[in-house]
Amino acid sequence: MSERKKPSTDPYKGVRDFYPQDQFVQRYLFEHMERVCELFGYEEYNASVLEPAELYRSKTSEEIINEQTYTFTDRGDREVTLRPEMTPTFARMVAARIREIPMPSRWYSIANFFRYDRTQKGRLREFWQLNADIVGAAGIEADAEVIALSHAIMRAMGAEERDFEVRVSDRRILDAIYNNVGLSLEMHAVVTRLLDKRAKVDDIEKLLAEAIDHPTTAKKLLAELERTTSTAYLENLRGQLELMGVHNMVVDTQTTRGFDYYTGMVFELFDTHEDNRRSLAGGGRYDNLLSMFSSGGASISPGGGGSIPAVGFAMGDVTARDFLEAHDLLPEYVPATELMICVVEPECLTHAQKLAQDLRREDVAAAINFSGKRIGDQIRQADKMKVPFIIAIGSKERLEGRYTIKNLASGDERTVSADKIADHLFSSLG
């Protein structure tokens, strides 16, 4: 006998097990996301969780690749990464078939992602995310549409507009200010990174002045930023959103999103609940990302410059779940099983099996309890599983062909013939 240690029942660090009650919530989230995306005309796509590591090297920073992804070498000496986000995959897939994909195209996907990170509330090592993007549409109406889509998903899950806000900004605001104050191109990224922290830093002006080595420029820059409360573009966007029934947009120039690849509008859905102040979804416009791929290569931009406009967002399951919990919007668990057929005597098992098969053909989700336990125990178990209906089958039912359907929540009973069971269940289940 080997002394091998028995494996632990704990899941791997930072990942979750989804027991039926958990998976029920997961499915609730996904079904609403899918339904609303499809109402907006988005088509579902997917890809493998494995990607060549080089996909993330070009556009994402080295630190993220080296320290925050699961990257390993396979047996064929290839560098593989478990995808940490969908956008590069989406860009890769679109670029691969750029000539045949009609533009604009709307795609969505719900998939799992992996990040090798220290875990924290709302941040695990594996999470699921909806990604919805429009590619081949450069106009403001596409920006408005993806925001409206994210908003509609929240509303579909029961959120009111006061439960969250749509924070919108525009990467071009900073670019314009940089030009106005005459900031050199190479300083843009450095300054942007500093400005991103301005809410947390004590003396941003001093830091800026040190970074760009020019105190008056730093002062002018901050003054311009202070003055910029919105732009004509963002107000136009607000107008379009209002027409689509989105009334909780706020301009927030501090919303920048971490990614370098955004080129225009950026937005976040932000929870307004005091205990759950966090970003629920985020996205923006990224018009240059697809041009990094060599294949395809056809230009669809009017100017022929080779850039392909795209705009989209992502919404994660962990934060969505926290949101629903904070706002008391989590759905109550309902099992897949609609009817439990309890077998009173062993001789009745075949009769129960036949009845179950007949009911399944009529679209009733029916399970048989063939434990041989007493009827009371079988009912108790069905009740514990929250199965809504039971039928007990003993010699009486077997001989008469009539069955008593019991509603476990109300205690109501109704005796019907076999061909009426499905109708009764569906009318009761609504």
Add this chain to the structure above:
RNA sequence: GUGGUCGUAGCUUAAUUGGUAAAGCUCCGGUUUGUGGUACCGGCGAUCUGUGGGUUCGAGUCCCAUCGACCACCCCA
């Protein structure tokens, strides 16, 4: 990657200044061998307090390490 809090039965927790682990829930059985949820009664359940080591006559309680959870920071795709 940095700092902090925590880790006791399946779950949630208790254990006076270090003195040889307690309760509720769950589960199982019974009152009630063709109908559950309530109530009452009874029972199983930690070979021991995440793991390894140390201090001590003695450690769940102190020290070190390690793993894990959580919180803040960092980062945020």
